[in-house]
Amino acid sequence: MQITNEETNRATEQTVQQYLTFMIGGEEYAVSLLKVREIIEYDVVTEIPTTPPWVRGVINLRGYVVPVIDLAVKFRLAPSVAGKLTCIVITEVECDGEATVMGVMADSVRQVIDLKPEDIEASPSFGTSVKVDYLLGMARSGKKFCLLLDTDKVLSSEELLELPDALEKSVESDATEVSSEVAVAATTETATDFEKTGSVE
Helix, strand or coil, X not given: CCCCHHHHHXXXXXXXXXXXXXXXXXXXXXXXXXXXXXXXXXXXXXXXCCCCCCEEEEEEECCEEEEEECHHHHCCCCCCCCCCCCEEEEEEEEECCEEEEEEEEECEEEEEEEEXXXXXXXXXXXXXXXXXXXEEEEEEECCEEEEEECHHHHCXXXXXXXXXXXXXXXXXXXXXXXXXXXXXXXXXXXXXXXXHHCCCC
8 A cells, every 4th residue: 555645744734732821031932823812012011919920911802701821930030021022922721621711921933833742852951940740742843842831730720710809809899989989079078068068869
């Protein structure tokens, strides 16, 4: 039985995977392109006080609240500083069997690369601030290596499950503040009416 060129090409296509590379803290990282939904410009990010320090805040993405993660902080580096090339990579991560949308803050996006299994080397056990558990491996990019991130492990299930609670508490807190402000305003208005007329309508 002969193997045709078409069959060989099809087998090669099935083994080649595409990765999106981006820069964080001067280092190049990559995530599977299948996990990337879109790339958006870094804009207004609302800070949420009750979330972990590596959560930059949340954005409104077409009506959906999406947490934005500063991986630099999670990797024990200095917090990322927003610049002209800063963007947010919208990715999907698995949480208890369900897809959860997260935004990853990147200093800049570089390129899409094709990698075959033999192009991926084992994760380094030293010389990087990223936990080995977070990595799928590393691949050569020019004279340096880029680290391939496992998006499902960079954020553990426990951490992901804590985020909705934190966001909910923040929303409840905001609602309480608004209610308090309304109550104070109403009380002030009633007091003013009493001073003017001597009675409350």
